[in-house]
Amino acid sequence: MDPLEPVVTPSQTPAEPLRVAAESSSALEELATLDREPDVEAWRVRWLGRRSQLALALRGLGRLPASERAAAGRALNQAKKELTEGCRNRLAELREQATRRLGALDVSLPGRPLPRGGLHPITLTERAVVAAFAAMGFHVIEGPEVELDYYNFEALRIPADHPARDAMDTFWLAPPEGADARRSRPLLLRTHTSPNQIRFMEANDPPIRLIAPGRTYRNEATDATHEWMITQTEVLAVDRGLTLAHLKGTLYEFARRLFGEDREIRFRCDYFPFVEPGVEVSVSSPGGWIEILGAGMVHPEILARMGYDPEAYTGFAAGLGVERIAMLRHGIRDIRRFYENDLRFLRQF
Numbered sequence: 001m002d003p004l005e006p007v008v009t010p011s012q013t014p015a016e017p018l019r020v021a022a023e024s025s026s027a028l029e030e031l032a033t034l035d036r037e038p039d040v041e042a043w044r045v046r047w048l049g050r051r052s053q054l055a056l057a058l059r060g061l062g063r064l065p066a067s068e069r070a071a072a073g074r075a076l077n078q079a080k081k082e083l084t085e086g087c088r089n090r091l092a093e094l095r096e097q098a099t100r101r102l103g104a105l106d107v108s109l110p111g112r113p114l115p116r117g118g119l120h121p122i123t124l125t126e127r128a129v130v131a132a133f134a135a136m137g138f139h140v141i142e143g144p145e146v147e148l149d150y151y152n153f154e155a156l157r158i159p160a161d162h163p164a165r166d167a168m169d170t171f172w173l174a175p176p177e178g179a180d181a182r183r184s185r186p187l188l189l190r191t192h193t194s195p196n197q198i199r200f201m202e203a204n205d206p207p208i209r210l211i212a213p214g215r216t217y218r219n220e221a222t223d224a225t226h227e228w229m230i231t232q233t234e235v236l237a238v239d240r241g242l243t244l245a246h247l248k249g250t251l252y253e254f255a256r257r258l259f260g261e262d263r264e265i266r267f268r269c270d271y272f273p274f275v276e277p278g279v280e281v282s283v284s285s286p287g288g289w290i291e292i293l294g295a296g297m298v299h300p301e302i303l304a305r306m307g308y309d310p311e312a313y314t315g316f317a318a319g320l321g322v323e324r325i326a327m328l329r330h331g332i333r334d335i336r337r338f339y340e341n342d343l344r345f346l347r348q349f
């Protein structure tokens, strides 16, 4: 019997209270045979739950002739008390048995030391990046890794024929099974975290100060500085009166927090379709400058399309490469080390 299916509904035959009360002894017999807590719980729902015969009968008492009501009520309440107590006792017994079984184990015996896990170096660096921006008042959002062409490219001013697409070799995804291939919108693995900018601006008004960490994918050959999956962190601020000076100040402060005072950082002009002007930032390392992020002032056309007044509001954005930052912090020369799962490498962090 399905415990959730009422057998009798109050509007039909009022359950015969005395029969219901009498059945409680068979319920108690059944209870004694149950030796798992979830079974006891199912039993409780079936016999004592809101839709149990007992509950229905109690609810139907008012419809009995006055002469029968008192006796029926007493019988039902007695049955309810027995079942409730039975249930409580059975649970206590089961728990005691479990404790006794555990007691037979000598937990003080020395065993082999368990190997301790640790956080992945990329997780550690991602947390440091998030903490640096959080300290400056940015809050964290997340977006999907399977993304629409629209958010990954179109809305960021990278139309289908734009050469910037070539630089981001894309993993395109087949349309979901059963979908009409001609009508479904192109899906891909996001090539960067920038689509989070659009997703957030679409749904929110300025002022905005957010970061969006996460994985990104590119269908490209790997070498010492390129991987097909990398972790980025997007930064976006939109407010009245933000300038390139705010962007530079924020990124300097970020670099100081992550790399200390001694590393030099360098800004140079760069081009990204969704910012104007665009810059790239590199950090000094013994082997030369290493680029860790792209950034710029949010393109006014994007602000306008998001419904913001580009005369009143300006914004800055950045996309940081977390692997590159981890490489700089720890002096790692080959990005592929991170995802080879070689414990000799991973245990060092």
Ligand code: DAH
Pocket (backbone or CB within 6 Å): 191, 192, 193, 194, 234, 235, 272, 274, 275, 278, 293, 294, 295, 296, 297, 317, 318, 319, 320
């Ligand atoms: N999304 C760019 C990339 O992955 C990086 C980037 C550049 C992000 C400039 C930005 C930006 O937000 O303003 O290559």
